[in-house]
Every structure is written in C-alpha cells, then in structure tokens.
Amino acid sequence: MKTTDSRYHQCLYFTSNALARKIEKLAIENWKQVDLSPSHGYVLMAVLEEPGVQPGRLSDEMQLTPSTITRLLEKLEEKKLVIRTTEGKITNVYPTPKAKELFPQLKKCVTAFYQQYASIIGHKESNQLVKTLGAIADQL
Amino acid sequence: MKTTDSRYHQCLYFTSNALARKIEKLAIENWKQVDLSPSHGYVLMAVLEEPGVQPGRLSDEMQLTPSTITRLLEKLEEKKLVIRTTEGKITNVYPTPKAKELFPQLKKCVTAFYQQYASIIGHKESNQLVKTLGAIADQL
DNA sequence: ACTAAATATTTGTATATGCAAATATATTTT
DNA sequence: AAAATATATTTGCATATACAAATATTTAGT
Numbered sequence: 001m002k003t004t005d006s007r008y009h010q011c012l013y014f015t016s017n018a019l020a021r022k023i024e025k026l027a028i029e030n031w032k033q034v035d036l037s038p039s040h041g042y043v044l045m046a047v048l049e050e051p052g053v054q055p056g057r058l059s060d061e062m063q064l065t066p067s068t069i070t071r072l073l074e075k076l077e078e079k080k081l082v083i084r085t086t087e088g089k090i091t092n093v094y095p096t097p098k099a100k101e102l103f104p105q106l107k108k109c110v111t112a113f114y115q116q117y118a119s120i121i122g123h124k125e126s127n128q129l130v131k132t133l134g135a136i137a138d139q140l
Numbered sequence: 141m142k143t144t145d146s147r148y149h150q151c152l153y154f155t156s157n158a159l160a161r162k163i164e165k166l167a168i169e170n171w172k173q174v175d176l177s178p179s180h181g182y183v184l185m186a187v188l189e190e191p192g193v194q195p196g197r198l199s200d201e202m203q204l205t206p207s208t209i210t211r212l213l214e215k216l217e218e219k220k221l222v223i224r225t226t227e228g229k230i231t232n233v234y235p236t237p238k239a240k241e242l243f244p245q246l247k248k249c250v251t252a253f254y255q256q257y258a259s260i261i262g263h264k265e266s267n268q269l270v271k272t273l274g275a276i277a278d279q280l
Numbered sequence: 281a282c283t284a285a286a287t288a289t290t291t292g293t294a295t296a297t298g299c300a301a302a303t304a305t306a307t308t309t310t
Numbered sequence: 311a312a313a314a315t316a317t318a319t320t321t322g323c324a325t326a327t328a329c330a331a332a333t334a335t336t337t338a339g340t
Contacts, residue, residue, distance in 0.1 A: 011182075011250070011253075012163055012270055012273075013167050013178055013182070013253070014166070014202070014327055015167070015269075015270050015273035015277065016159050016160040016163045017157070017163070017164065017278075018203045019156050019160070019272075019276060020157050020159070020160035021203075021298090022280040023153055023156045023157070023280070024156075024329080025298095027153050029158070037325080039326070042151075054289095055289065056288060056289080061156065062154070063157075064326095064327075064328090065327075065329080066288075066290085067291080067328065067330095068327055069289090070290055070291085071326080071327080072326090074290095081141055086289085086334095088334085089288050089334060089335040089336065090288065090289085090335090091289065100236065113151075114152075117280070120279055120280060121276055121279055126152060129152065129155075129272070129276065130151070130155050132269070133152075133155035133156060133159045134155045136159060136261055136269065137155065137158045137159045137162050138259060139261055140261070161327085165328095177295085179296070179297095195319065195320095196318060204296095204298090205298055206319065206320080207297080207299080207320070207321080208296070208298070209319090209321095210320055210321085211296080212296090214320095216310095219282075226319085228305055228315095229305040229306065229317065229318050229319075230305090230318065231318075231319065231320095232308075
C-alpha cells in the first residue's frame with residue numbers, strides 16, 4: 001500500500017519519530033522473552049557490564065535524563081534485578097545474582113534484535129544508518 | 141565533549157530514539173509560539189488543509205494510532221481550534237475561524253523548524269536524511 | 281571555619297503515545 | 311431479512327519520558 005503524499009512526511013519530525021516508533025516496536029518484541037522493556041533491558045545490561053555504575057553515568061550512556069534512569073532503576077530494583085547503595089551523594093548500582101543468571105538471555109535479545117533489523121534493511125546499510133543517525137544527533 | 145564509547149550506542153534502538161528526542165525538542169521550541177505541541181500543530185495544519193478530514197485519514201498521514209489522533213483532536217477541540225461532527229460511523233473534523241486565523245503562524249513554525257535543522261545539518265543532507273528514514277521505516 | 285556554588289540523585293507532576301476493549305455503524309453473506 | 315463480518319472512532323488503562331523543584335552532599339571561595 002502506497003503511503004499518502006502529504007507534505008508532512010517530508011519533515012524530519014515525522015520521519016524520525018515514525019522510525020523510532022517502529023524500531024521500538026521491533027525491540028519490544030525481542031525483549032518480551034525476558035519480560036523487560038528495551039530500556040530496562042539495556043540499562044540492566046549496562047549494570048551487568050559495569051557493576052557499581054552510577055546513575056549519572058547510565059544517564060550519559062543511554063542518553064536519557066537522570067530522572068528517567070531513576071525510574072528505570074526503581075523498576076529493576078522491584079524486580080530484584082539490581083540493588084542500589086547510596087553513600088553520600090553518590091549511588092552505586094549492582095546486579096543481583098538473578099540478573100547475572102539472566103545475562104546470556106539478555107545478550108541473545110540484543111543480537112536477535114540486531115539480526116532482525118539488519119536482515120530487513122541490510123547489514124551494511126544498518127551499520128551505516130547507525131553511524132549517520134549518531135553523527136546527526138551529535139550535531140543537534 | 142566526546143560521547144562515551146559504550147557499545148550500545150551502536151544500536152539502532154538508541155540512535156533512532158536519541159535522534160527523535162532531539163528533533164522533538166527542537167520542534168517543541170518552534171511550536172511554542174503558537175502554544176501547541178508539534179503533534180497538535182501538525183494535526184491542526186492537516187485539518188486546515190483538508191477541512192472535513194476524517195480521523196482515520198489523519199491517523200494514516202501522521203503515522204499515529206487512531207486513539208492518539210482522538211486524543212490530539214480532543215485537545216484541539218477544547219482549545220476551540222477544531223470541531224468534530226459525527227454522522228453514522230464517520231467523523232469529520234473542521235477547522236474553526238480561530239484556527240484559520242492561526243494558519244499563517246503555523247506555517248511559519250514549520251518553515252522555521254525546517255530552517256533550523258537544515259542550517260545545522262545542511263539542506264541537502266537533511267532532505268537526504270528524510271528520504272532515507274522514510275524508506276527504512278517503510279521497510280520495517 | 282563558614283558560606284556559596286557545584287554535583288548527584290530523587291520526587292512531583294505532566295505529557296504523548298499505544299494496546300485492547302468497547303461502541304456504533306455499514307457492508308456482506310446466507 | 312437476519313446474522314456475521316468489517317470499518318471508524320472512542321475509552322480505559324498502562325507506559326516511558328521529561329522538566330522543574332526538592333534533597334542531600336561535596337567542593338570552592340573568602
């Protein structure tokens with residue numbers, strides 16, 4: 001089915017949002033196996049790969065605001081996947097044994113997700129796309 | 141300031157979301173002059189350019205779900221910018237005189253927004269980007 | 281040493297969005 | 311014509327995210 005020819009589609013506002021929503025949807029499907037949203041999954045992986053990491057660093061890495069990171073960590077803590085220890089003004093986040101057990105499955109989610117979109121839009125193309133988007137986001 | 145070298149940045153999930161958020165932020169700034177969010181602004185423009193348009197068509201054009209369109213229209217109706225008339229199962233959306241008065245300013249928002257990001261990433265580059273993103277979103 | 285500024289995190293609140301179900305109408309099939 | 315299916319829209323509910331303010335702590339300036 002042809003898309004409509006509305007001018008608005010030619011606007012970066014729509015294209016960037018529409019793409020992000022579709023990617024998000026794909027990601028959600030893949031992360032369902034571990035009962036986590038993609039954001040939660042990626043944050044958890046970051047914690048697993050860097051035990052004791054601070055929320056501020058997660059905020060930088062994930063390009064999400066500190067408050068969003070707090071909310072994501074709250075949920076992960078509820079699920080007994082991480083624990084936070086606060087000493088003075090800094091907080092450290094550690095993975096629980098339960099999270100460590102889950103690690104292999106999390107990695108599988110990431111690769112399955114990559115394989116899925118790469119198989120659709122091409123491996124080279126997707127790598128190129130990621131670079132392009134990253135570069136542009138940095139400029140803005 | 142260099143971004144961190146986390147592997148996750150190489151994932152389309154992050155780059156597409158991060159880009160969309162940055163673009164959204166730019167757009168919000170531009171649409172503030174008319175006291176509308178970008179989504180509301182674009183929907184209103186679509187209604188102005190096609191009076192009587194049906195929500196379902198707006199949903200297609202904007203690539204948003206019908207429920208989201210309903211919500212956007214509700215708010216525009218509260219603001220006395222559109223009116224909905226329902227006859228049988230179809231609904232038609234019309235702009236009010238107040239909306240018509242606003243039209244020139246809305247157009248200005250769109251072009252100011254375009255100028256802003258095009259001046260940053262380049263006119264040719266941004267046109268190319270829009271095409272690329274659209275094509276990829278269509279594949280997914 | 282005390283005050284001011286900077287830093288790290290959390291909380292309160294608001295928003296856009298989507299999914300699934302509900303509602304209402306139109307169309308097709310038998 | 312009645313029943314089943316399809317279509318259009320709205321509603322109830324859940325979610326991720328951000329901003330601004332609050333909190334707590336550390337560092338710097340005098």
